[in-house]
Amino acid sequence: MNSTKGSMINEKKGRIGCVKWHGDLMDTRTFSNAGQDLYVRVNETILAQYAKSSGSLTKKAKLAISIVSVLLFFLVVFLVYWLAKRKSKGKERPDKFVSRVLTGSTYFEKSTADLDDENTINSSELPFFNLSTIYVATNNFSASNKLGTGGFGSVYKGVFSNGKEIAVKRLSKHSGQGIEEFKNEVVLIAKLQHRNLVRILGCCVQDEEKMLIYEYVPNKSLDYFIFNETNRALLDWTRRIFRGDQNEANTNRVVGTYGYMSPEYAMEGLFSVKSDVYSFGILLLEIISGRKNTGYYNETYPDSNLVGHVWNLWGEDNALKIVDSSLVDSFHFNQVARCIQIALLCVQEDPTERPTMSAVLVMLSNDAALPQPGKPPFLVKKSGTIEDNSINYVTCTIVSTR
The missing domain is CATH 1.10.510.10 (Transferase(Phosphotransferase) domain 1)
Incomplete structure (x- = not known):
């Protein structure tokens, strides 16, 4: 601070004095427990200019803080969204799982009018069945409904609420090649839909279960x-x-x-x-x-x-x-x-x-x-x-x- 005005000094032991200086005020310090109180008298014009300058700097700082805060907020939102998307890739939805396996092509264009609407989950490629529906149809995979066992897993007979008989191929949870077999089954059947093939009605991919649902062929193999x-x-x-x-x-x-x-x-x-x-x-x-x-x-x-x-x-x-x-x-x-x-x-x-x-x-x-x-x-x-x-x-x- 450059000033030529007098200043009041409150010195120790109650003594009061007045000091007059020219040029910059140097070597002033703040002490918590000791030192002298210094009261500075400044020209009103200079004080007004200083106050105006200090206020301007405060507004700029507030503006900068606001901008940085907004940017940080959007950055956090983006990171949360990105992490959620990345995590979701590791847990594919059932319809996404089959869509990926089918290599992007829509093979299933058959009608499911002969099935109850409540039995299926909508899919543009292959009807999905609720796991609860399959449990009811097979009587909780009763041993009396078991038709046989293969490399894929076990096959069970089931009956829908409308009386339609089905055969359910249930992927074995302990099958080392079961997942690959399931993918191959879906891909091949998708490509091989034909009037002379045992017709696939849909599939179930829910919780830990992966199943294929076929029409039931009653006359054995x-x-x-x-x-x-x-x-x-x-x-x-x-x-x-x-x-x-x-x-x-x-x-x-x-x-x-x-x-x-x-x-x-x-x-x-x-x-x-x-x-x-x-x-x-x-x-x-x-x-x-x-x-x-x-x-x-x-x-x-x-x-x-x-x-x-x-x-x-x-x-x-x-x-x-x-x-x-x-x-x-x-x-x-x-x-x-x-x-x-x-x-x-x-x-x-x-x-x-x-x-x-x-x-x-x-x-x-x-x-x-x-x-x-x-x-x-x-x-x-x-x-x-x-x-x-x-x-x-x-x-x-x-x-x-x-």
Whole structure:
């Protein structure tokens, strides 16, 4: 402060004095317990200018504080929103889970008019069912409603409140590959909706449960009959091929199961329509023989599977030996021999040599001459158990004739 005015000084011991100075006021300090009280007399004009200057600085400081506060508020809001979005990615909603699995395409455009509106959760791709509805339909997954168990988990029969029967595939909570199988199931069924497939009605992804809901097929599966010593006698040759939905439609077999996978898919992960042809050929051999494709069949070739066994008999011109003994009185030799040859054409190692399914249909429908089949793969069964091998499992709904 620059001043030439007098100042009053209240000194210690009550003495009062007056000091007059020129220039800047230097070396003044504030003491809490000691020192002298200094009263400064300043020109009124200078004091007014100082007061005005101090007030202006205060307003600017207040404005700056306000701006910074607003910016900090919006920054905090943004951070909270960002953290919430990031956290939500780790807990996908059920519809988002299936939408992601379906690779962005809308495959499900079917009507659900035959279902109660209260039973489903709206979805543009696939109807979602409330978990409580499934519990009621299956009587809390009662053991009496259990239809079977597979790599995916267990399958239960259920009945909706409108009387519609369903089959519920429930993902096993302890299945190491269950989640991947569930994703594969959804993707494949989404792409394979067809009038000749067991129809999927929807799914349930809620809490810890993941389930697929299908229409119920009441007449059991083909393997229920042909792989059972007692039941196989109930299906003669004609019924095995033409009996309603008792064919490849509902074998309950999965495309990725050991023995059904084509070599190019099992070894290299290459999948095509010719992979399905291979699986159809395996299925046809099972229908004819009444035997599982991975079993033991030949003392001469102890490591051969069903395909290898049939191929060896074919080379010996003795393929009819594989025919199920329960069919002896019901089949026509020429028909069965033709089916065996078609099956071997379907399971050739080179996928380009396999016929298309339309060609297979023509072969099964007439008596035209057939080409000679080439060597099939997997002539020797791998040693060890199936569990010892690393298998690329893919579950899939299998064809069901209507």
